[in-house]
Amino acid sequence: MTPAELVAALHAEAERANERRLLTLAGARDRGLDAARDALGALDDPDATLLTTREGVGTHPNDADRLLGTTRDAVVLDCHDGFSANVLGRVVGAVDGGGLLVLVTPPxxxxxxxDYADERFAVPPATAADVTGHFRRRLVDTLRAHPGVAVVDVDAGTVERDGLTDPRPARSHAPPSVPSGAAFPPEAYDACLTADQADALSALERLRDGAAVVVEADRGRGKSAAAGLAAGSLAAAGRDVLVTAPAYRNAAEVFERAAALLGTLGKLAGRDDHTVTATGGGRVRFLTPVEAGGLPDDPDAVVVDEAAALPVRRLTAFLDAPAVAFVTTVHGYEGTGRGFDVRFRDRLAAGSHEVVDARLDDPIRYAPGDPVEVWAFHALLLDARPAATQLVADATAADATYRALDAESLTADEHLLREAFGLLALAHYRTEPDDLARLLDAPNLDCRALTVDGHVAAVALLAREGGLAESRRIDMYEGARVRGNMLPDVLTSQLRDLEAGRPVGYRVLRVAAHHAIRSTGFGSRLLDGCHAEFDxxxxxxxxxxxxxxxxxxFWARNGYRTVHCSTTRNxxxxxxxxxxxxxASDAGAALRDRHGRRFRARMRDGLSDALDDLDPDVARAxxxxxxxxxxxxxxxxxxRVVAAAAFGPGLYDAAPGAFRDLAMAHLCDPDGRLDGRAERLLVRKPLQADDWKTVADDLGYVSTRQCMRALGEAYRPLVERYGTDAAEAERRRYEENG
Structure with missing residues (x-):
């Protein structure tokens, strides 16, 4: 079979099964790009996209995000220069059933x-020569093994494997229908493409009744479209729907479907700048997660798209909405439904909303079991998950085995890799395919684990930072970014310490214990092992x-001390x-001590400036x-002023700076203890300088007078603990006069 005959056979098979096929064109770059053009020419006027770093040719891979939510008959990805696992993860979903994903690769x-190392992983002082090729080797193995993946050697002009699977003809999706007693318009159900989608839309009707609806699906199942039809239906009924997502592009399909439905219903009043307005006053509007967290303008319902890509604290804020839908990807490159379940389900269940679940399984753009989707899940570990609960549930930290998980061990043992990466993914609200490539190839990363009977119970990922040459430290001090050295960068460029990049350290990127054994000491035991090995x-x-x-x-219990608090929110x-x-050394102690002192000095005034909205409990911690x-x-x-306010008729306003200094001393003292409300009061009034009424209302005092008295009482043990003879004399004056 010639390469041209192979392309025709792959395309015919893909169309017959409503599946996709992957064509790998391996060899010299120019030959590969020419072969890709020939392959597209063999198709019948395809809607195709070429992604390449070549100037003036196609689309740059950095713009791959533009393909999200779109479909193409073919996508060609040039993997020769600047190859990224993230880009690969994004473009796979853009190919429609019957289409081709074409990878132009080196031999x-x-x-x-x-020669093809990912230079992004060459964290200084390492160079590109230090970057390994384990991820790309594993990727090559999947290309040579998976059904539906063809490989052509463009240098030799030969077919290495044809990728043909001889599938059955495509089966039709079960047709959607309008449920009996549906509250949403029939036109919304008519717009559904599968019975799954109609079922999800039916579940989303419960937003009218104040429910919390969770819609889960893999990519390409139409979950965002269902959310958009629900949002449009609610807007048509005059309701205000607030939509949020990590970025507007994630929720673009919601707005497309909402606007289209309102147009069909004859109720589209307008659309501009991330807002769709309906006749009768309803609307669908987008805000970022930070903007949406306060529920501005009191929306009737909130739709959170790609919910698994947001952290628990942000998701929890939306439970204050009258009704809320969490639309989440089960296996995805931005966040996983598994992580959503483990991290957020308890909060959701404890809330006041009735919880309604819906799941979409049938892909819309291609047939179930599509081999390219199966390949992508395997190659990028999109479906990686921790060990089964029963394998680790009864384990204790003392019985676990500490071990290194180097790239060779991980690539040689697929189960070990899936368990470790699945646990790392759960430890963070956003995990990308690049994280897998970085784990396997980056020379500055070390992975360590606690295992139970060979299964990963806890995992830590460490990044080596620092040890930078003087010239690079000077560049950093003057504002240059140095890749992969986050802590030295902050301490040098932001906090103006020219020597901060000289000592060598390990930054703990992630540490996670299996959800079945959390809070049982595994995390601390794993950190102890890392400290003992690398100190x-x-x-x-x-x-x-x-x-x-x-x-x-948690970090304080394990010997870590605060040296900085950012002045902007993530x-x-x-x-x-x-x-x-x-x-871990004298140099490390000197670094910590000087930045610890500077941190405390900054916080004295910073809490009334950039950090005036920092949660008091976070400030205390x-x-x-x-x-x-x-x-x-x-x-x-x-x-005398402070003692008089604590024990007599003295006033806070007579020396607010003194109250601030004493509050800082107490809150930084490891042995200082007041009850929680008293310490929150120390943060809110002397340190954050909020007005008395706001402080009284927020902390539950019945009046500003009671709040003022409480502040004086909070200073009594502080005067007794830290006070001088002058303070003692003032205290006795009031105690003796009774």
């Missing part, structure tokens, strides 16, 4: 070699993450990030985790 035996080789361990009180306490999570360090034993420096006069 398959050479592709894993250093002699590095100066510090560090971590940066979206700060919550629980996470701060756009997706809405959280402020904390950076914490654990020293990050300050206490700075682990300082302070000696507040107040003048005798300031001590």
């Amino acid at each position: 398959l035996d050479a592709w894993p070699g250093s 002699a080789a590095v100066d510090w361990f560090g971590v940066g993450y979206g700060a919550t009180p629980r996470l701060v306490r 756009a997706a999570s809405g959280e402020y990030s904390a950076i914490m360090l654990r020293p 990050v300050l206490r985790a700075s682990d300082d034993a302070p000696s507040p420096s107040l003048t005798d006069h300031e001590w």
Whole structure:
């Protein structure tokens, strides 16, 4: 069979089965691109897209996002230069049933070699020569093994494998129908393409009754379209529907379907700038997750598209809406439904909404069992998941085995790789195919695990950072970005420490325990193993993450101390990030100590400026985790003012700076303890400088007068613990006068 005959056979087979086929054109780049053009020419006027880094030819791979939510008869991806697993994950879903995905690759035996290394993974001081080829070698193995994948050697002009599967002709989807007693318009159900989609739309009708509806599906099942039909139906009835997603592009299909339905119903009043307006006052509008979290303008319902790509804290905010739909991908490159289930289902069940579930299984654009989808799931581990619960549920941390998971071990054992990567995916709300490539190929990463009977019970991913040459540190200090050195970058460029990039450290990117054994010591035991193994080789361990009180306490228990709190919120999570360090050498201790001091000095005034909306419990946690034993420096006069406010008729306004300094001293003191409300009061009033009424209302005091008295009482143990002779004399004055 010639390559031209193969293309014709693949296309005919794909059309007959309503499936897709993958054509790999391996060899010299120019020959591969010419062969791709010939392959497209053999098709009947295809709607095709070429993605390549070549100037003036096709579309740049960086613009692959534009294919999301669209379909093509063929997509050609040039893998020779700038190949990205993320781009591959995005373009696969753009090929329609009967179409071809064409990969133009280097010779398959050479592709894993250093000449084609992904330079993005060459984190300084490493170079591209240090990047391994394990991910590309594994990818090549899947191309040579999976049904529906053809391989052509364009240099030799021969077919290595034809990829033909001799499938049965395509079966028709079960036709959708309008349910009896449907509340949404019949036109909405007429717009559904499968019975699955109509069932999901029927479940979404419960938004009218204040339910929380969860719609789960793999990509290409029409879940966003169903959400759009529901949003349009609600808008047609005069309701205000707020839609949010990690980015507008994720929810574009929701708006397309909502606008189309309103047009069919004759109720489309207008569409502009991420808003669809219906006659009668209803509308469908988009806001980012951070903007939407406060539920502005009191929407009647919220639709969260790609919900698994958002963190739990952000998802939880939407439970305050009158009705909410969480539309989520089960296996996807931005977030997984499995992670959504493990991390968020308990919060959802504990809420006040009745929970309604719907799942779409039938693909819309191609037949079930499509071999290209099966290949993509395997090659990119989109369906990776942790070990089965029963395999680790009764394990204890003391009985687990600490072991290294190097790339050779992971690629040699598919089950081990799937369990480890599945657990890493659950540890973060957004996991991409590039994370798999980075795990297998990046020279600065180390993966460690606790295993139980050979199954992964906990996993940690560490990134080596620092050890930078003086010239690179100077560049960083002057504003240059240095790839893969997040902690040295922040400490150098933002916090102005020219020496921060000299010590070598390990940043803990992720640490996760199986959900069946969480909070049983596995995470701490795994970190202990990492510290014991690497302490002699590095100066510090560090971590940066979206700060919550629980996470701060976890890291503090494991010896990490706060050195920074970001002054802007993460756009997706809405959280402020904390950076914490654990020293492993004198150089590491010096780094932690100087940045710890600077952190405490910044926070004294920063909490009333950029961090004036930081959650008081987060503020308490990050300050206490700075682990300082302070000696507040107040003048005798300031001590008398504070003592008088605590024990007598003194006023806070007479010396607010003194109250602020003493609040900082207490909150940073590892032995300082007041009850939670008293410490929140120390944050909200002296440190964040909120007005008395706001503080009283937010903390549950019946009046501003009671709030003022409570602040004075909160300072009594502080005066007794830290006060000088002047403070003691003032205290006795009021106690003796009774």
